[in-house]
Amino acid sequence: MSRRLITAIEIDGAGGHPAAWRGSEVDPAAILTGELALRAAQRAEAAGVDLATFADALEAPADVADRVSVRLDALGLAARIAPATDRIGLLPTITVTHTEPFHVQASVATLDYVSSGRGGWVADVSSSAEAAAVIGRREPAPAADTWREARYVVDVSRHLWDSWEDDAIIRDSSTGRFIDRDRIHYVDFESPTFIIKGPSIVPRPPQGHPITAVRLNVPEALEAAAEADLVLLPGVAELGERVAAIRAAAEEQEGGRPRGGQAGPASPRILVSVGVLLDEDPAAAALRADGAIRLDHIGGVERLADLIGEWAEAGVDGVHLRPASLEVDVPVIADRLVPLLRARKLIGPVGRPGTLRNRLGLRRPANRYAESEQ
Amino acid sequence: MTKQIHLAAHFPGVNNTTVWSDPESGSQIDFASFKHLAETAERGTFDFFFLAEGLRLREVKGKIHDLDVVGRPESLTVLSALAAVTRQLGLAATVNSTFNEPYELAKRLATLDHLSGGRAAWNVVTSWDAFTGENFRRGGYLDKADRYVRAQESLRIVRKLWDSWTEDDLVLAQATGVFAREGAGAFADEGAHFDIRGRFGLPPSPQGRPVVIQAGDSDQGREFAASSADVIFSRHGTFEAGQTFYKDVKSRLARYGRSEESLKIMPAVTVVVADTDAEAVEKAQHIREQQVSGPTALVLAELLWGRDLSAYDPDGPLPSGDPVVGSSVTQGRVGYNDPAPVVAEWRAQAAAHGWSLRETVINQQNRQTFIGSPSTIAEALNRHVQEDAADGFVLVPHLTPGGLDDFVDRVVPLLRERGVFRSEYAGTTLRSHLGLSA
Numbered sequence: 001m002s003r004r005l006i007t008a009i010e011i012d013g014a015g016g017h018p019a020a021w022r023g024s025e026v027d028p029a030a031i032l033t034g035e036l037a038l039r040a041a042q043r044a045e046a047a048g049v050d051l052a053t054f055a056d057a058l059e060a061p062a063d064v065a066d067r068v069s070v071r072l073d074a075l076g077l078a079a080r081i082a083p084a085t086d087r088i089g090l091l092p093t094i095t096v097t098h099t100e101p102f103h104v105q106a107s108v109a110t111l112d113y114v115s116s117g118r119g120g121w122v123a124d125v126s127s128s129a130e131a132a133a134v135i136g137r138r139e140p141a142p143a144a145d146t147w148r149e150a151r152y153v154v155d156v157s158r159h160l161w162d163s164w165e166d167d168a169i170i171r172d173s174s175t176g177r178f179i180d181r182d183r184i185h186y187v188d189f190e191s192p193t194f195i196i197k198g199p200s201i202v203p204r205p206p207q208g209h210p211i212t213a214v215r216l217n218v219p220e221a222l223e224a225a226a227e228a229d230l231v232l233l234p235g236v237a238e239l240g241e242r243v244a245a246i247r248a249a250a251e252e253q254e255g256g257r258p259r260g261g262q263a264g265p266a267s268p269r270i271l272v273s274v275g276v277l278l279d280e281d282p283a284a285a286a287l288r289a290d291g292a293i294r295l296d297h298i299g300g301v302e303r304l305a306d307l308i309g310e311w312a313e314a315g316v317d318g319v320h321l322r323p324a325s326l327e328v329d330v331p332v333i334a335d336r337l338v339p340l341l342r343a344r345k346l347i348g349p350v351g352r353p354g355t356l357r358n359r360l361g362l363r364r365p366a367n368r369y370a371e372s373e374q
Numbered sequence: 375m376t377k378q379i380h381l382a383a384h385f386p387g388v389n390n391t392t393v394w395s396d397p398e399s400g401s402q403i404d405f406a407s408f409k410h411l412a413e414t415a416e417r418g419t420f421d422f423f424f425l426a427e428g429l430r431l432r433e434v435k436g437k438i439h440d441l442d443v444v445g446r447p448e449s450l451t452v453l454s455a456l457a458a459v460t461r462q463l464g465l466a467a468t469v470n471s472t473f474n475e476p477y478e479l480a481k482r483l484a485t486l487d488h489l490s491g492g493r494a495a496w497n498v499v500t501s502w503d504a505f506t507g508e509n510f511r512r513g514g515y516l517d518k519a520d521r522y523v524r525a526q527e528s529l530r531i532v533r534k535l536w537d538s539w540t541e542d543d544l545v546l547a548q549a550t551g552v553f554a555r556e557g558a559g560a561f562a563d564e565g566a567h568f569d570i571r572g573r574f575g576l577p578p579s580p581q582g583r584p585v586v587i588q589a590g591d592s593d594q595g596r597e598f599a600a601s602s603a604d605v606i607f608s609r610h611g612t613f614e615a616g617q618t619f620y621k622d623v624k625s626r627l628a629r630y631g632r633s634e635e636s637l638k639i640m641p642a643v644t645v646v647v648a649d650t651d652a653e654a655v656e657k658a659q660h661i662r663e664q665q666v667s668g669p670t671a672l673v674l675a676e677l678l679w680g681r682d683l684s685a686y687d688p689d690g691p692l693p694s695g696d697p698v699v700g701s702s703v704t705q706g707r708v709g710y711n712d713p714a715p716v717v718a719e720w721r722a723q724a725a726a727h728g729w730s731l732r733e734t735v736i737n738q739q740n741r742q743t744f745i746g747s748p749s750t751i752a753e754a755l756n757r758h759v760q761e762d763a764a765d766g767f768v769l770v771p772h773l774t775p776g777g778l779d780d781f782v783d784r785v786v787p788l789l790r791e792r793g794v795f796r797s798e799y800a801g802t803t804l805r806s807h808l809g810l811s812a
Contacts, residue, residue, distance in 0.1 A: 021546075021553060028546045028553065032577070034489045058478075060559060060575025066551040069558070070544070071575045073485035079454035080489045083405070100473060102429070102509045103448065110447035114405045114455035134477040136570035164445065173395045176667040179445070181438040184431070197508035199438075201428055203403050203445040 004348045005308070006318025006360060007338065008089075008232075008271055009044050011037045011077075012055035013068040015325035016275050019291060021068050025327045032070060034080050040326040041081045041088055047334035048342070048350035050359050051089030053122050053213065053232070053320065054078050058095045059130040075107055075121075082115035089118045089356035091213055091230075096153040097126040097146050098135040102196055105157035112205035117355030120211030122232065123224070125150050143220040151224045152191035154212055159187040161209050162367045163199035185369045207357045208364045215273070216246070225268065226250040229362060232273040232320050236296055236311065243270055243315040269317040269360055276304060277324035278332040288324070295324060301337045309346060379759050379795045380638055380766025380808060381786075382466070383415035384424045386774045388432070389707070390674070391644065391740070392443045393664045393772045400775050402443050405455060410775035412456045415463055418782035419796050421807040422464025422495060422585075423456065424607075424768055425449040429473060430506045432706035434673055435682060439704075441670050443774075450482050457490035464804030466495035466587055471528040472502060472521060473510045476568060479528070480535035483584045484576040492581030492803035496532075497607060498588055500525040505705045522594045524567045529586065529602055531563050535574040536583035544577040581803035582812035600626035603637060604810050607768055611641040611743040616763030624762075638765040638808055643743035645769060647780050651746045658745045661772055662736045671732035674739055677704045678713050678720075688732040692724050751781075752788035759794070 013031055014021035021028045030036040041052050056074035063069055074092035082090055090111065094104055104121075112119030125146035126132070132140040165183035172180075187198035213230035214221055225231045226249035233242060250267035274296035279285035282299065289298045297304050308319050321337075323329035341347045357364055385408065386392040393399060401407050412423045427449050432439040449467035456465055465486060469479060479496070487494035500521040504514025516524060543558035554577070562571035588603035590596065599606045600623055610619040619641075624634045646661060648654035666674070668688035675693060676683050680701030683693050697713035710716060724734045744751050758764045771777020789795035796807075805812055 019551070022548045022551060024548075026548075028548065032488045033491070060573045063556055063559070063573055065553065065556045067553060069554045069575065070577060072488060073482050075451060076454040076482060076485035076489060079451045080458050082455050083409070083458040098475070099478065100510050103474070106448040107451050110451035113403060113447055114452060116405070130572055134570055134572040135475050136568055137475070169445065171394055176395075176669045177440045178394050178443055179438070179440045181440045184438055194511045195508075195513075196510075197430075199431060201431065201445070202447055 005312055005341070005346050006051075006269060006271060007049045007341070007347055008051045008053060008318065008320040009040065009049055009330065009333065010053050010055060010273070010320060010322040011040050011326065012322070013071065014327070015329065016295075016322045017277065017289070017324035018067050020325040023325055023328060026325070031068060032072065034072060034077055036326055037077055038081050038084060040330045041085055041090075043330050043334045045085050045088035047338040048347070049088060049334070049338060050318070051091055051120070051356060054090070054092040056093040056095070057124070057131065058098055058126045059128060059134055075111065079111055079114055082111065082118070086116075086353045087118075087351060089120060089211065089359065090115055091120040091122050091211060093122040093124050095124050095126045095131070096150050097141070098131060098138060101153045101156050101194060102160070104153065105160045106200060106202050108157065108210050109161060109200065109202040109205040112207055112210040113202075116353075117206035117357070119205065119207070120213060120229070120356060122213045122215055123150055123154055123228070124215065143218050147218070147220040147224050149191070149193050151227060152193070154224065154227065156187065156189045156191070156196055157212070158209050159189055159368070160196070160198055160200040161205060162369050163187050164202075164204045165367050165370050166204050166208075169203065183370075204367065207355050208367070211356050211360065211362075222246065222249050223253070226253055228268045230360070231268050231270045233270055233316070234273045236272060236274060236307075239272060239311060239314040239316065246270055269362070270315070271318040271320040272311045272316045273320040273322060275322045275324065276329060276333075278304065278329050278337070288328075301332065301340055304337060305340045305344060305346070308341065309344065312346065376794060377759050377765065378809070379755060379789060380640060381418070381420045381795070382422045382424050382464075382640060382766070382768040383411055383420050383778055384426070384642065384768050384770040385411055386443065386771055386777060387426050388428060388442055388444050388446060390442050390665050390670050391770060391772055392774065393661065394443050395664055396773060398776060399773055402774050403445055403447060405452070407775035408452055408456060409459050411771075411778065412460050412463060414776075414778050414782050416460050418778070418786045419799055420463060421766065422466045422493075422804055423453075423460075424466045424497070425452060425468060427468040427470060427499065428706065429470060429501070430509055430706050432704070434676065434704050439673070441667065441673060450486055453494070454486050454489055457486065457493070462493070462799040462802055462807075464493045464495055464585070464807060465490055466497055466585070468497040468499055470501055471498050471525040472500055472516060473506070473512070476528045476531040477535065477570060477572070477574075480532045480574065481576065483532070484536060484579065487579035487581065487584045488576065492579045492805070494579070495585035495587055495605070495804055498525055498529055498586060498603075500590070522590070522598055526598055526602065527565045527567050531565070531568055531570070533583065534563060535561055536578065538574045539577040541578060581805040585804050585808065585810065596623050597626060599623060600632070600637065601630045604808065605638045605640055608639055608641040611643040611767075613758060613761075613763050616641055616758060617761070620762050620764065636810065638810075640766045640768050641764050642768045642770050644772065645744045645751060645781055645785070646742045647746070647748055647751050647784055649747060651750055654745045654747060654750075658742050661742070662740045665740050665772065666732060666736045668732055671735040673704070674735050675731060677707065678710055678716060680709070680713065686731065689730045692721060692731050692734060748784040748788055751785050752792065755785075755789065756792060756794050
């Protein structure tokens, strides 16, 4: 049986290449209106790409004259795109180090509502001095500390998403009660750095738990990745070993700390995350790639499809493509790469509207507070 | 000179003004409801759409309050989505300045402003209580007196960040490779509540910066609004109270070198419209009965009396005894600073009409601001504006999501006929709708 791979793209300014905004096909003003991102998401959706992630950090991009030094808040951008799409999953990057967990979970739940169950987030930390300075409340901390805290933030978010049972709203005219307060729960969550009473202000979101993704770009993020629904695994070196390490960490946690009896997968979906610049003409590709940050694939779609097949053999569940240019490479991904993957039976048909969980083959989690329904 | 009326649509809130038992009452959380009301407001060429906020579910006597609509989305995320389905309507988010940091507020609101082409507004609210603080890292930590200090400082810094780019800083020169001027967005600030520095990553939006709304009613709150706000969301909807408030706040503007036109006063009002005045009165009575069930009457009386009244029958007489000031029987809801005169008034009216507790609440607490036929309503609204009881209104419908359909279909055309309300948007930004300079 052939496995169906998950496909994803990253939306970041005009693309991952620092000079992408200078391309003749790009209107750089459309970065700020959100149109560039919208067009990329719609093109990807039309081709059947499963989800889009949105890059962000708490602090502004570096102050360099020839780079895109502006950035919209990823959550707002994803919400803007939600009503203009109906199949693609939307995962903005949201940092948890200097932000309020209660706001973060409410925002992600709301994204799930405005997208009718296609919401999620890439949970990230802020380790930089710049991020600490724009808030001014905490000193920058090492990755081990910020990622430890991030796991608590993800955990409390899931508690708060469960703090309303699915049937808490009863609209019972005979007693005058809008809700059954016995189906709304305090979470009384304590971690070393914060305490939250709950319940959430937002009723349980359509997916129960919106999709939590973690980008495994430092070793300290391993445990957080193992507890996520989705892992973005950058780079292709030693892929098999790294995938195995995530699965091992996930299994260890399953044994040591079951997810409150959650009907989750035994391990997260793992997507290899690769920077791509697509052009069949090697000279043109090299020219456009000039000065780029590291890209994992520069060249044609046939070769990339071959590689994706190999990565699948190494054990990944899908691929997260970070296009060098949204305006140049996303159309190639949508018009040529995705159909090719489909022809090779690496991915499924375009599919119909539905929740992101359904697309990813993940069950809607049971509510930890609900009375057992067996 | 004839003033132009400004109108805003308030998404129904989480108190008993919102009727959920009516067959026409839809979801308070599905995006379709927000879209419906926003589209209705845009069809009516309203100035803006308004979302309130609450950061903890209300409690009565230590338990989650279960009689009113509850459970709503996070404001800025919903408004960003509404930016996709509207083109000219302003989008106003209530966001707390106590439990958010200025940098984040500036970034998220500026993002909404860019995504909407210059239609964002921030309703700056403050809270300080430990009750709400239990949901946040910082906990409840502010003295009541400090909340405006922090709010003022927060707003000042947010505006500083919004102004941290000049109009020329965004270069976008593809040929020469200059995206933005280096140094744009740099900021540093040190105050009683904040000590921050760095770089802000968003240039001015098409309206320059988001509109600022303020709702405080205390002397401090009014002063804050006079110094810093573009719009006041007031609670003084009646004619006399409106005039008094209007005069008071506008008279404070000169001290800050501001013109009277630079601050719009928009009271929250409820409207009941029907074919005739008599039918509207009947409809209004019916709505109030829906709004105040027996249990709700008791809870509202408890808010006023400041103590447990569960032993009382809502269909019986008013509770005996004096109100308790500063009680915490109701949490997460604004109480009465001076309940005694209100209790005395309730007693007098109940005695005069022979009302039960519930009837008293129905008649004293929830009276709609404007009740009548379309022409009666249009005339009253216009009188309030022309005679300086208001510059416009924030309309609070009692039904989700169709609660303003009648108003837009029947009253708005009459306002347009009178030449006191726009027939189409003259500009694309919220500042333009409100007649505010950039």
